Structure formats: structure tokens, C-alpha cells
Amino acid sequence: MRDFTANHSALALNTATLGHNLDGHxxxxxxxRVLDACAERGIPGxxxxxxxIGDRAVEIGERVRAAGLSVVGLCRAPYLTGPLALPGRAAIMDDFRAAIDMAAGLGAPVLTIVCGGV
Incomplete structure (x- = not known):
């Protein structure tokens, strides 16, 4: 197993680990502040x-790069199936396009796709 103790160059923080994907958590x-914390700790991604992100994708992407960090990815495209999927194909496709646009605005090379919730 790779030892990241001294070399953090391959690390990236997924903000879900901070609880940011849940309301009120x-x-x-x-x-x-998240960007500053990553930069202070040598976490480059x-x-x-x-x-x-909201409507701030381009601004946030620029801030990330100005801090010397990189956007590694964006979570997530809308669910395609299951109880959490949007109603109707058109709504799902519209949300997919919005996710793609957001990833592009951030400069994220990866958009995570989760097919469906349980």
C-alpha cells in the first residue's frame, strides 16, 4: 500500500467527508475556508x-486554481433510477446537462455518475 505520510501529491479531498452534502451538517x-485548509495541509486536489457550487462554478474553479489546487471531480450527476430520480426523462436530461455545465465551469475532468439510489 502506498504511504502518503510524506507525499500528499496524489491526495484529494471529497467535501462529502466534511458533511457538506447534507443540509445542516x-x-x-x-x-x-475549505480551499485554505487543503492548501495549508498540502492536499492538492x-x-x-x-x-x-450553485451558480458559482467558474468563480470557484478560478479560486481553486489561484490557491494552487486543482478540481479533481464533481459529484454527482442526477440519479437515473430509483426513488430519488427526478420524474421524467426530460427533467433527468436537463439536470445531467446542468451537471456537465457545472463540471466544465469548475474545470473538473471527472463528473461522478451514480445510476440510482436505494
Missing amino acids: GAGWPIE IVFWRRE
Whole structure:
């Protein structure tokens, strides 16, 4: 197993680990504080959740890069099936397009797709 003790270059923080993907939970930090914390700790990458980004994708992507970090990915595209899927194909496709646009605005090379909830 790889030892990341001294070399953090391959690490990325998924903000879900801070609880930011749940209403009323998490560290309660604004994105700017999360970026500062990653930079201070030598964690070069970050994976955001859509709910954190809103209409600030381009701005946040620029802030990430200005801090010397990179956006590694974006979680997640809408569910395709299951009880949490949006009603109707058109709504799902619209949300998929919005997720793709957000990933592009951030400069994220990866958009996580979870097919459906349980």
C-alpha cells in the first residue's frame, strides 16, 4: 500500500467527508475556508458536490486554481433510477446537462455518475 505520510501529491479531498452534502451538517465552512485548509495541509486536489457550487462554478474553479489546487471531480450527476430520480426523462436530461455545465465551469475532468439510489 502506498504511504502518503510524506507525499500528499496524489491526495484529494471529497467535501462529502466534511458533511457538506447534507443540509445542516458538516464543518459549516464556506468553500474558501475549505480551499485554505487543503492548501495549508498540502492536499492538492478537491472534489466538490453540486449543492455547494450553485451558480458559482467558474468563480470557484478560478479560486481553486489561484490557491494552487486543482478540481479533481464533481459529484454527482442526477440519479437515473430509483426513488430519488427526478420524474421524467426530460427533467433527468436537463439536470445531467446542468451537471456537465457545472463540471466544465469548475474545470473538473471527472463528473461522478451514480445510476440510482436505494
